[in-house]
Amino acid sequence: MNLAQFARRRYTPGATAIEPMPHLTKALGGAELFIKRDDQLGLTGGGNKTRKLEFLVADALAQGADTLITVGAVQSNHCRLTLAAAVREGLKCRLVLEQRVPDSYDPSASGNNFLFDLLGVEAVTVVNLGADLQGAMEQVAADLAAEGRKGYIIPGGGSNALGALGYVACAEEILAQSFASGVAFDRIVVASGSAGTHAGIVAGLVGNSANIPVTGINVRRPRAEQEGNVHKLALAVADLAGVVPAIAPETIECRDEWVGPGYSLPTPEMIEAVRMFASLEGVLLDPVYTGKAAAGLIALVRSGEIAREERVLFVHTGGSPALYAYQPVLAGAAAA
Structure with a gap:
């Protein structure tokens, strides 16, 4: 792939950090957890x-x-x-x-x-x-x-093919950081919504023969529908970027167990995840995307579906400014 062929404005100087989450890892007693801080990308408030x-x-x-x-x-x-x-x-x-x-x-x-x-x-x-x-x-x-x-x-x-190139670039960034730090990831977990972030990461990993599975946590749609959406866009961005080989449908995983009653609607699991990330790691999630994605991550670690020996990278796609519109929900949880 040669992403330099595409015109690009740069709003973030350098790579976003990858940080260990030792306190969350200890609290869950499972896989070793890391976080990709795309909440610290440029522009107002950051985010994917x-x-x-x-x-x-x-x-x-x-x-x-x-x-x-x-x-x-x-x-x-x-x-x-x-x-x-x-x-x-x-x-x-x-x-x-x-x-x-x-x-x-x-x-x-x-x-x-x-x-x-x-x-x-x-x-x-x-x-x-x-x-x-x-x-x-x-x-x-x-x-x-x-x-x-x-x-x-x-x-x-x-989330079209051109926009999803941003997460093809992110996948390459993650691989470079992984190599430089000597930390090899066994899985990447990310919120799956309009599909561009999820599809771009998959295309970038496939294009680099990385063999790292990506677990998408749905924030809106049923599993089958979302997997179809992500696969279609992954094929489109792969074609645009010149990714070989083709992306197989089974490469796409979109879990829907933590959507709850609907898009943007709070769930107890989301509230717990937002509060755990804040109180254990000092990281602010949002209630719509990263909160539900983190709820999925926590549940998969607790159940053992994500194995204890895995090193897992959670991609923080940002969104914390939306927290303040949900203050009554989250503050109520604090008082409960």
Whole structure:
């Protein structure tokens, strides 16, 4: 693979850290746990979407866009980071927010909703679950065109083949860090949502013949549906990056046991995971993605499905600004 052939904006100087989690490892009494700190990526508040935006924003600039357009849930980390990238580049940004939980959008809410305003979003369009999201973004682009402006549409999560290159690059970064530190990982665990992060990591590992399994922890969809989504995108990004050999369907694992009642809806396991990471390792997770992914990691270690002798890398995809919108849930757990 030669990722240097793709235009890229750099929002993070150097690699994000890989750190041991000795206290969580001891508390669980199982596998040796490490964390990849992609919550410390550049742009406002950090998170995995920064890696995707490095490639997507480079393409937007090459096309002469003056406005970034994207979509996400009402507390979307992706929308926050897309807006932050627009600010960095001197562009405008318009957001389409999907109410995946009825009546959940509150423009005066804390978390990312507050940051949308603080960062200067130009306009927000709110739609309900099941709306034509691509159509809504295309309408925003058409409105801009009528004003003589040029919008650039970024899919939800930045998860197309171009955006997923960010996590092909991350896979190569992990392998280089593993070699430099002398720590070989037996498994990688990551949240699996819009599929770009999961698919990019798999493509990058396959392209480097790494033979490291990736366990995705679903945050929204049933297992079979999500595995199909990730596999389809992994094939697309692999084709774009020139990955050989082809990625087999059985390479993709997406566990759905910790989704709970639905996307963004709290679960006792998520609350426990968020509190454990904070109190044992000083690491802030988010309640929507990394909290549920960590809940899956903890359960797999406790059950022994992740074996005691394994070295496991948990990819922290960020999202902690959304914590503050869930303070009543998490504070209630503290008082219980």
